[in-house]
Amino acid sequence: MKAFYAEEQKRHDPKAFLSSGAQKPNPEKPERVERLLVGAKAAGCTIERPRDHGLGPVAAVHTPEYLDFLEHIFARWQRIEGASAEVIPNIHPIARDGSYPASAVGQAGYHMADTACPISGETWRSALWSAWSAIEAAEGVMSGAPAAYALCRPPGHHAFADVAGGFCFINNSAVAAQTLRKQAARVAILDVDLHHGNGTQGIFYARPDVLTVSLHADPVRFYPFFWGHADERGEGPGLGYNFNLPLARKSGDAAFLEALDVAFQRIRAFAPEALVVALGLDAFEGDPFGGLSLTTQGFSRIGEAIAGRGLPTVIVQEGGYLCDELGDNLTAFLTGFGGGKR
Numbered sequence: 001m002k003a004f005y006a007e008e009q010k011r012h013d014p015k016a017f018l019s020s021g022a023q024k025p026n027p028e029k030p031e032r033v034e035r036l037l038v039g040a041k042a043a044g045c046t047i048e049r050p051r052d053h054g055l056g057p058v059a060a061v062h063t064p065e066y067l068d069f070l071e072h073i074f075a076r077w078q079r080i081e082g083a084s085a086e087v088i089p090n091i092h093p094i095a096r097d098g099s100y101p102a103s104a105v106g107q108a109g110y111h112m113a114d115t116a117c118p119i120s121g122e123t124w125r126s127a128l129w130s131a132w133s134a135i136e137a138a139e140g141v142m143s144g145a146p147a148a149y150a151l152c153r154p155p156g157h158h159a160f161a162d163v164a165g166g167f168c169f170i171n172n173s174a175v176a177a178q179t180l181r182k183q184a185a186r187v188a189i190l191d192v193d194l195h196h197g198n199g200t201q202g203i204f205y206a207r208p209d210v211l212t213v214s215l216h217a218d219p220v221r222f223y224p225f226f227w228g229h230a231d232e233r234g235e236g237p238g239l240g241y242n243f244n245l246p247l248a249r250k251s252g253d254a255a256f257l258e259a260l261d262v263a264f265q266r267i268r269a270f271a272p273e274a275l276v277v278a279l280g281l282d283a284f285e286g287d288p289f290g291g292l293s294l295t296t297q298g299f300s301r302i303g304e305a306i307a308g309r310g311l312p313t314v315i316v317q318e319g320g321y322l323c324d325e326l327g328d329n330l331t332a333f334l335t336g337f338g339g340g341k342r
């Protein structure tokens, strides 16, 4: 299987992170890339650099206001006297239907959901290359490859059409799905990250052409708190095209695979022509977030189960944080996927 990644994706190096009010080092470290590259190569992937795909495929799922903000906010922030080294909001609108602020501080609050997505001078470029990796993988599948892996970093599934959040800026899985839509009438996104894919859900919430399915730790007491509940089913023409499967904290392989079967039932009934897997590896029992308790073998079985669907598949890297097994877990998933019944 081909894997796509560009060196520029490593330049974004966020420092700030607030967790339960405490300042901690940001866990979305560039070193993740090194571990994931080793893991992908161990599974037999060849690593290729994506092409420059311009803004078009990104603008297909994000607003121009937001993309302009992402590209220019760092330079504007630096002109504020006494401003922090990274763009971090200190105020958010409690509703987003009011006026659009002109100031850098106001716009940061408008376009950033939380304090986990600080923006530096490298963020825009890294996020754009990350999205281009996803596009390249989608185009590979559209050209006939049964599957491709996009080593996306920074990740994307918490980014909405006009909001960054949770280490995410451009929604790579959404960009991949929208790219696949050029050929496929219906695309399903299966998100197996520990956290609910709230940005992806938001982008497609009113659309019946992209089914969004997410398995994740129950948000009733877990990030992203306000999204990911079972009663969120879509709206308007998209009603019935969003499916959330929240899992009890510390759920292991058996519970996850059982929920995956339920997810597949829904996906089968949607009859998609292509699949995007939002592959978080942070549901691992040894991940620093500690929300679920999957094993390395569990990732292999998940990969095998997904491959068994026989759909053209774009695998997009989402979360998964530094622990000794991070690379092994990717190898296990990709090997399981390759060993499936395709």
Ligand SMILES: [Zn+2]
Pocket: 193, 194, 195, 280, 282, 318, 319, 320
């Ligand atoms: Zn996650």
